[in-house]
Amino acid sequence: MTTPTSSSSHPVTKALVTGHTRGIGAALAEQFLARGIAVLGVSRSRHATLAERFPELLDEAELDLADLARVEQWLAGDALRHFARDAQRLVLINNAGTVQPIGPCEVQDAREIARAVSLNVATPLMFASAFAAVSAGLEDRRIVHVSSGAARNAYAGWSIYCATKAALDHHARSVALDRSPALRICSVAPGVVDTGMQAEIRGMGIDRFPLRGKFDDLKRSGLLATPGQSASKLIGYVLSDSFGQTPTADVRDLPQA
Structure with a gap:
């Protein structure tokens, strides 16, 4: 892998992005790469388009992030340490997650609950710990959890999603x-x-997610942000001097990058 050239004002930055093949994760990976920032994408599959466009900057690992035994095994290996080599600023973005199961408590499937807690909570915390250990000694290391407004406001039908993001x-x-x-x-x-x-949410019955109509209206009204727009604001914040001054934030409250 080719490493971007360093200077005192532009430290060599590398970013690990989980769930980099779809949605916000794909937009984050693409925008980091377009800035010349090396990316290690970890997901269940590879991103063929990005691999073709950025062959020298993108490294990928295929990993089911809800399989905690496999996650533990991968983190115990050398991939993360090898990727971190020569970095001056290292970023971890815990993006992968699931909104399922949706519905009131009595209809939630035990296996889906376990998978959601593994993917949304255990894996990000495991990655954060491994990242902190590997990056020890660096002068600039940054961890981002991709959270949700559901972490700060309770919604009917989203008890698992709200709890895991909180x-x-x-x-x-x-x-x-x-x-x-x-x-x-x-x-x-x-x-x-x-x-x-969002498509999953709009496909649910009102009996499972009473607020579905609100999200239908947002889609019809064109009020949903694109993944690229959110990724741009998030990256601008992550790379700014103000990142980490508060432990929680909302991208909608951030200044334009």
């Missing part, structure tokens, strides 16, 4: 209190974005 917010608050050297962290809500997750 866990990321509280993890960021606690890690910030650790004051680990040169480690910044923020759990960032990306706004209401037109992704496959």
Whole structure:
């Protein structure tokens, strides 16, 4: 892999992005790469288009991020340490997640609950810990949890999603209190974005998700942000000097990049 040229004002930056093949994750990976920032994308599949466009900057790992045994095994290997080599600024974006199961408590499937907690909570926390260990000694290391407004407001039908995203917010608050050297962290809500997750929501019955009509209206009115728009604001914030000053943030409250 080719590493971008370093200078004192532009440190060599590398970014690990989970769930980099779809939605916001794909937009984040593409925009990092377009800036000349090397990306390690970790997902269940590879992103053929980005691999063709950025063969020297994109590295990929195929991994089911809901399979905790496999995640533990991968993190214990050398891939992350090898990727971090020669970086001066290292970024982790815990983006992968699921909105399922949707519905009241009594209809939620136990296996779906376990998968959601694994993917939305356990894996990001495992990645954060491994990232912090690998990046120890760097003068600039940054962790981003892609959170949600659902972490801060309860919604009927979203008890698992709300709980798992709230866990990321509280993890960021606690890690910030650790004051680990040169480690910044923020759990960032990306706004209401037109992704496959939104399509899932609009496909649910009102009995499972009473607020579906609100999201239908947002789609019809063209009020959903594109993945590219949210990614641009998020990257601008992540690479700014103000990143990590607060442990939680909302992309809609951030200044334009």
